[in-house]
Structures are given as C-alpha cells and as structure tokens.
C-alpha cells in the first residue's frame with residue numbers, strides 16, 4: 633500500500649504492518665511476525681530493491697510480532713538496527729519480558745540479536761524523528777516522517793476507529809494514555825499503526 637511517494641506499507645506484513653521509508657537512505661520500520669519473513673523479502677525484491685539497499689531497521693518496540701525477522705534481516709541486509717534502550721534488553725534476551733509476555737518471548741529466543749543501537753533522546757535517524765511514547769512497552773517509540781506518523785502499538789485501527797492499544801497487552805496503560813496525550817500538538821496527516829490499515833485520522837482518547 634502506497635502511503636505517498638516515500639512511504640509504503642509492505643502488504644505481506646498485514647498481520648503486523650512493516651513500512652519502507654525512502655528517505656536519503658532506505659529504512660525499514662519493524663520486521664513483522666516471523667512467519668511473514670519470506671513473503672516480505674519477496675515483496676521487497678519485487679519492488680526492485682536489493683536487501684542490502686536497506687540501511688536502517690527501526691523498531692517501534694520489543695514485541696515478537698515486531699521483531700520476528702530482525703535477526704535474519706540484520707544478517708541479509710547488513711542494516712543498522714535501532715530500538716529504545718528500555719526495550720533493547722528484551723530484544724537481546726538479557727531480560728525477560730514482563731507478565732505473560734515472558735512465555736511468548738521465550739518462543740522468540742532464537743531471534744535474539746546482539747548489535748542494536750539505542751535511540752538517543754530527541755533523535756532523528758536520517759529525517760525520521762523518533763518520539764518516545766512508553767506505555768505499550770517501556771521503550772515504545774513512534775516516528776514522524778513529514779506528515780506520516782508511525783504509531784507502532786500505541787493505537788490500533790479497527791472498524792474505522794483508532795483506539796488506544798488494549799490494556800491486556802500493555803506494560804502500563806496510564807503511560808500509554810499520557811503518550812497519546814503528548815502527541816496532541818504533533819502535526820501529521822497519516823497514521824501508520826502496526827495493527828489495522830493506515831489511515832488519515834487523528835489519534836484521540838475518548
């Protein structure tokens with residue numbers, strides 16, 4: 633799905649959306665469920681992109697439906713992988729995920745990677761602004777690229793509505809709501825969340 637000339641949702645990753653951003657360097661946002669890996673690579677190649685064209689992989693957070701192909705993609709692209717420092721220990725396997733995610737996380741043990749760069753505070757990767765939005769996980773981030781907001785699991789898009797991510801999956805729902813609130817003055821046209829179809833709506837809490 634083409635969002636604009638510079639941003640594409642990889643349609644093979646609908647179960648947990650991943651996005652390509654044609655910034656000065658090519659950027660992949662999130663890596664989807666492990667089971668979409670091969671299809672995702674095929675889709676990328678059908679766009680006449682070589683895996684090694686991808687220079688950065690930006691992770692919104694540590695959940696396994698977002699890091700499912702990170703290890704494999706790091707190997708075949710040689711890209712720099714980035715995540716927030718609060719979430720990095722779950723991706724490298726040095727910390728167990730909190731609550732029931734501990735057990736789901738164990739299933740992803742083979743995906744642990746060692747080399748991840750932490751986002752600095754108020755940081756940009758190329759022209760993509762990283763916005764710290766904790767709540768769904770301790771180190772969840774959103775990203776802003778021109779008028780496109782990549783929202784990760786801050787919200788989901790269901791039945792034409794953007795709603796805060798459901799409580800049961802959140803590390804701290806109150807913090808998630810504060811993070812949503814912190815975006816109220818941010819200007820954007822598109823919201824590209826991981827779960828649901830990218831849309832032109834504002835994120836609100838009601």
Ligand SMILES: [Zn+2]
Nearest residue numbers: 695697785826
């Ligand atoms: Zn998710």
